[in-house]
Amino acid sequence: MSNKLDSKIPAGPLAEKWTQYRSTVPLVNPANKRNLEVIVVGTGLAGASAAATLAELGYKVKAFCFQDSPRRAHSIAAQGGINAAKNYQNDGDSVYRLFYDTIKGGDYRAREGNVYRLAEVSVNIIDQCVAQGVPFAREYGGTLSNRSFGGTQVQRTFYAAGQTGQQLLLGAYSALERQVGLGNVKMYSRHEMLDVVTIEGKARGIIARNLVSGKLERHFGHAVLLCTGGYGNVFYLSTNAMGSNVTAAWKAHKKGAFFGNPCFTQIHPTCIPVSGHYQSKLTLMSESLRNDGRIWVPKQKDDKRHPNDIPEEERDYYLERRYPAFGNLVPRDIASRAAKERCDAGYGVGPSKMAVYLDFAYNLKNKYGRAEASKHGIENPDDATLIRLGREVVKEKYGNLFDMYKQITNEDPYEVPMRIYPAVHYTMGGLWVDYELMTTVPGLYALGEANFSDHGANRLGASALMQGLADGYFVIPYTVGSYLSKEIHTKPIDVNHEAFVEAEKAVQSRLDQFLNVKGTKTVESYHRELGLIMWNKCGMARSEEGLKEAIQEIRALREDFYKNVRVPGNQYEFNPELDKAGRVADFLELGELMCLDALDRNESCGGHFREEYQTEDGEALRDDEAYRYVAAWEYKGGNDWGLHKESLEYENIKIAQRSYK
Amino acid sequence: MGSEAMKITLKVWRQPNSKAEGKFETYQLDHVSPDMSFLEMFDVLNEQLIAEGGEPVAFDHDCREGICGMCSMFINGRPHGPKQAVTTCQLHMRSFKDGDTIVVEPWRAQSFPVIKDLTVDRSAFDRIIAAGGFVSVNTGNAVDANSILIPKDTADDAFAAATCIGCGACVAACKNSSAMLFVSAKVSQLALLPQGQAERENRVIAMVDQMDKEGFGSCTNTGACSAECPKEIDLSNIARMNREYVRAKLVSK
Amino acid sequence: MKVLQFLFTSSIGRKVLMALTGLFLILFLVIHLLGNLQLLKADDGYAFNKYAWFMTTNPLIKTVSYLLYATILLHAFKGLYLAYTNRKARGSKSYGAYNGNANSHWTSRNMGILGTLILAFIIGHMSDFWWEYKFGDIPWTKYETSITDETTIATDITAENHGAHIRMGVAGDKEVFITKDLYKETAEAFEQGWLVALYVLAMAAIAFHLWHGFASAFQTLGMNHPRWNPLINGIGKAFSVLVPAAFAIIPLYVYLLK
Structure with missing residues (x-):
């Protein structure tokens, strides 16, 4: 295993790196592709697009997902949109600008080469998705429509109402199913990967559990692609799906894949606040709402008035006040911290006082109402008319989100401002990968949210979909060839090979371990407890003291877990509690590494905010001298990790204090 | 918000596996908050069952925000319960009254065999999509996105059909266990768009053939599917599929 | 076909x-x-x-x-x-509770x-x-319709008397219609x-x-x-x-x- 991190960024000018790479990367001829098997774990945007594309190229693909269908992967829940440097709006966008915005948005903690490639292929993604029949929003002339997202000043976000992720995933899913129908992909739904099998240092397959029969299965692959998403559920409450987990990535980590920047977590500013202790997950209200919603709190502390009764001059539009250049469209990390700051200072609203208002009244009436009125030739419209007209437009733009908000909170956002609060949404950290998306284990790749790349310390809105699809459709099909071209002589390895047997045995003993504790506490209760530790001490604000405490608490909790957890049922049946036990057990280990990483990073950047390191006006204080690196953690057994640093070089961008003022 | 706790009696279908006979079990929950989601109530029930040494109820769920299509409970005789345009995960207990008895069952269809308790196997849907629910365009073949102009109304109609989450409520609600709404949503989306034209005839025939092979019932236009669809997929999609199918059968070579 | x-x-x-x-x-x-x-x-x-x-x-x-x-x-x-x-498509078990009226006529x-x-x-x-x-x-009934004033007179008859088949013809200034009634x-x-x-x-x-x-x-x-x-x-x-x-x-x- 390499101890030195080689990011394998191609030499040459930034704008030519990818073209150069593609033109010179070794190829695998079609006849050999048929003999090469690729395992794809996870079928979200990255996994489905990778599996489909590799199968189109001729590789033999096996795809795995734990859900009942590949279409259910959590990419489906992405609401707002996908960025692409198409410059269809003629507003000054370019590949370079998307690249620049992404690096800056990530607080200068991402690799130039990767991000530039991402911006380059972003345009192909839109073309590909449209060709598949993804019904993006369109203008009356038939061209594609765009909207704005946080951290940018151009309109480059393509969308399909508030269901962009769904439409993109269904596009990738249909491409995947096409290959399943053609026999090029073998699909394994309701299967969970429980270990990576390595032989002579190379990834050669996986151990998976059939979640219906409970049986363990061994699968060989010349290469293994982990497209298993992020680990936001370590916080228990997040906008992730209930099943989202770190298990696949964590098993890979324990088999030698370094974990990159684990502490970089994105807390999304606009989520529906927690309503009770029984809460199982949090629901996002798309960032696109910040196009038209204005965020405010009362100027007066503990104001008990109904929001509609608080007059304009007694409202504090704190984002517009603090960041006049970007206003309500500042990046997520900044918007989240600003909300927390207001609530901590006692200006929060709602029953829990841990919420701020997201208010559409102004734009509904003044922006859309007036535009519609003038479109219809109504002169001097009264307020009621403006509201009626504006409401129609808002309904078309955000109707499904407004309905969802009302369904959850029982309040009508057309009438009353939404109450929102930040919640865990995305993890920029993940398995460390090089330019080819390969982890430190040869033959083992990580794509999409599962890897650490591209977003630095903070991801811009509408960039996750872009990255997932870029990795799957346009990056891995080239880069995997670089490795597989050297594997054409490797015959499929019999799954009775001792490495498979050993790996399966280890998985089996872990399952037995869970089932044999027979304690008294539910898996859920441990998860909830872990989440609370993580949220309080490794969440939006972190401190050395808190993180040190958190590590001790997590260790104690983990110990307790193996003494007192109760996992009902047995292995050889459909047993969601057993599945959950495995996932929570891995979160209990990951949580410690996240705290360790946060403790190591004595600076504030992006989603990582250390209370000790802030400017006088409460902005994140980066330390580029000491921490301009990717922290890649090597697992060394037990509670021991070694840190490897990949220094980040900026040759094309001048590092600056990130400012949205 | 935060109104009084409710007492709820649950009659839940319990079936250990696909081969076993199932039966209803009755459970009592005394502290149900009206702000809880229906699935959160099941979380509470399951924690209670585990604490008592019992077996938790197995049910499918994932995103809990109404979009993944995984949740699938048949509640008081209706898929996804009493509210319109809402999935089970987005159904809140305030839609019920204190003292209510709620009957919860799995989707029932020959093509959706029960795996355990409230969990069913919906892989038939995947096979229908694999039969033809796609545009055959390999990665890299696409032209510039704006070179395909699509009138806004067409794009909107295609989108409306494409919002199907594949939950199977249409099949569950239909007295014939027909999957026509699901299949027609995909057929419609791609029949409406210019990108779908090349495979228009083959697609509808292949998808309908697969649908029939899976053993779903025939549509008799009761409209239950659309009325219960959490995404309100319109019946006009089924009419469009009928048109497409007959046309394809009459003109395809 | x-x-x-x-x-x-x-x-x-x-x-x-x-x-x-x-x-x-x-x-x-x-x-x-x-x-x-x-x-x-x-x-x-x-x-x-x-x-x-x-x-x-x-x-x-x-x-x-x-x-x-x-x-x-x-x-x-x-x-x-x-x-x-x-x-049959419903499978071997039907619903314990089925509220069809909620969604269809x-x-x-x-x-x-x-x-x-x-x-x-x-x-x-x-x-x-x-x-x-x-x-x-x-x-059986026999209808006799006057061609001049189009009045019709119906007479009950028996099949035996008139041969058991329905027929229509003209007799003098009358259209005669003999039929099973x-x-x-x-x-x-x-x-x-x-x-x-x-x-x-x-x-x-x-x-x-x-x-x-x-x-x-x-x-x-x-x-x-x-x-x-x-x-x-x-x-x-x-x-x-x-x-x-x-x-x-x-x-x-x-x-x-x-």
């Missing part, structure tokens, strides 16, 4: 067949009703019997009637088979039962009148209260069957358009009420006037 095979083999084909046969039967109802309305004429059954004679002798009509019988059988038995397979969920009732009615109806008219022993047969039948009640109920079944069936046929044939739906639904609802009502009025009228 391979091109039409799909009408029998695929789920959509089968429902298209149901729609086409259904619409044909709807058309037949109109023709049948026009004939039945002749019963209401106060002409001792002249018009009605003439209609009956025309319907049973005209070669074109005869051909169509075979098509009609085939259609009825096809519609009925395909429908029953459909109901059977659709029931009961008529739409009971087309099989309504159709079975209608089929039973048609069998009874055919044996009452069609069979009787063709093969039964029913009264289906009118009388009908009038006598509808003097029985229970039969009238049965007919009215059967018409109710038809009304409910059409309440769903009429518009449903158009949906099946792919006609669903926001601009046309109100028209189709409106005509469908009006048809499903008015036509069976008109059918039902006749026995009631006869019964009440007896």
Whole structure:
């Protein structure tokens, strides 16, 4: 295993790196592709697009997902949109600008080469998705429509109402199913990967559990692609799906894949606040709402008035006040911290006082109402008319989100401002990968949210979909060839090979371990407890003291877990509690590494905010001298990790204090 | 918000596996908050069952925000319960009254065999999509996105059909266990768009053939599917599929 | 005919067949009703019997009637088979609680039962009148219509006296029409209260069957358009009420006037 991190960024000018790479990367001829098997774990945007594309190229693909269908992967829940440097709006966008915005948005903690490639292929993604029949929003002339997202000043976000992720995933899913129908992909739904099998240092397959029969299965692959998403559920409450987990990535980590920047977590500013202790997950209200919603709190502390009764001059539009250049469209990390700051200072609203208002009244009436009125030739419209007209437009733009908000909170956002609060949404950290998306284990790749790349310390809105699809459709099909071209002589390895047997045995003993504790506490209760530790001490604000405490608490909790957890049922049946036990057990280990990483990073950047390191006006204080690196953690057994640093070089961008003022 | 706790009696279908006979079990929950989601109530029930040494109820769920299509409970005789345009995960207990008895069952269809308790196997849907629910365009073949102009109304109609989450409520609600709404949503989306034209005839025939092979019932236009669809997929999609199918059968070579 | 095979083999084909046969039967109802309305004429059954004679002798009509019988059988038995397979599609267990009224009209969920009732009615109806008219022993009547003033005189006759076949001819200044008197047969039948009640109920079944069936046929044939739906639904609802009502009025009228 390499101890030195080689990011394998191609030499040459930034704008030519990818073209150069593609033109010179070794190829695998079609006849050999048929003999090469690729395992794809996870079928979200990255996994489905990778599996489909590799199968189109001729590789033999096996795809795995734990859900009942590949279409259910959590990419489906992405609401707002996908960025692409198409410059269809003629507003000054370019590949370079998307690249620049992404690096800056990530607080200068991402690799130039990767991000530039991402911006380059972003345009192909839109073309590909449209060709598949993804019904993006369109203008009356038939061209594609765009909207704005946080951290940018151009309109480059393509969308399909508030269901962009769904439409993109269904596009990738249909491409995947096409290959399943053609026999090029073998699909394994309701299967969970429980270990990576390595032989002579190379990834050669996986151990998976059939979640219906409970049986363990061994699968060989010349290469293994982990497209298993992020680990936001370590916080228990997040906008992730209930099943989202770190298990696949964590098993890979324990088999030698370094974990990159684990502490970089994105807390999304606009989520529906927690309503009770029984809460199982949090629901996002798309960032696109910040196009038209204005965020405010009362100027007066503990104001008990109904929001509609608080007059304009007694409202504090704190984002517009603090960041006049970007206003309500500042990046997520900044918007989240600003909300927390207001609530901590006692200006929060709602029953829990841990919420701020997201208010559409102004734009509904003044922006859309007036535009519609003038479109219809109504002169001097009264307020009621403006509201009626504006409401129609808002309904078309955000109707499904407004309905969802009302369904959850029982309040009508057309009438009353939404109450929102930040919640865990995305993890920029993940398995460390090089330019080819390969982890430190040869033959083992990580794509999409599962890897650490591209977003630095903070991801811009509408960039996750872009990255997932870029990795799957346009990056891995080239880069995997670089490795597989050297594997054409490797015959499929019999799954009775001792490495498979050993790996399966280890998985089996872990399952037995869970089932044999027979304690008294539910898996859920441990998860909830872990989440609370993580949220309080490794969440939006972190401190050395808190993180040190958190590590001790997590260790104690983990110990307790193996003494007192109760996992009902047995292995050889459909047993969601057993599945959950495995996932929570891995979160209990990951949580410690996240705290360790946060403790190591004595600076504030992006989603990582250390209370000790802030400017006088409460902005994140980066330390580029000491921490301009990717922290890649090597697992060394037990509670021991070694840190490897990949220094980040900026040759094309001048590092600056990130400012949205 | 935060109104009084409710007492709820649950009659839940319990079936250990696909081969076993199932039966209803009755459970009592005394502290149900009206702000809880229906699935959160099941979380509470399951924690209670585990604490008592019992077996938790197995049910499918994932995103809990109404979009993944995984949740699938048949509640008081209706898929996804009493509210319109809402999935089970987005159904809140305030839609019920204190003292209510709620009957919860799995989707029932020959093509959706029960795996355990409230969990069913919906892989038939995947096979229908694999039969033809796609545009055959390999990665890299696409032209510039704006070179395909699509009138806004067409794009909107295609989108409306494409919002199907594949939950199977249409099949569950239909007295014939027909999957026509699901299949027609995909057929419609791609029949409406210019990108779908090349495979228009083959697609509808292949998808309908697969649908029939899976053993779903025939549509008799009761409209239950659309009325219960959490995404309100319109019946006009089924009419469009009928048109497409007959046309394809009459003109395809 | 391979091109039409799909009408029998695929789920959509089968429902298209149901729609086409259904619409044909709807058309037949109109023709049948026009004939039945002749019963209401106060002409001792002249018009009605003439209609009956025309319907049973005209070669074109005869051909169509075979098509009609085939259609009825096809519609009925395909429908029953459909109901059977659709029931099977639910699987071995049905729901413990099923609230169909929440999402669909009961008529739409009971087309099989309504159709079975209608089929039973048609069998009874055919044996009452069609069979009787063709093969039964029913009264005969001779109509003599003056060519000059177009007045008609009806005389009861017996078949034995006039040869057992229906005929029309001219004798002097009179058109003579000798026929089996289906009118009388009908009038006598509808003097029985229970039969009238049965007919009215059967018409109710038809009304409910059409309440769903009429518009449903158009949906099946792919006609669903926001601009046309109100028209189709409106005509469908009006048809499903008015036509069976008109059918039902006749026995009631006869019964009440007896």
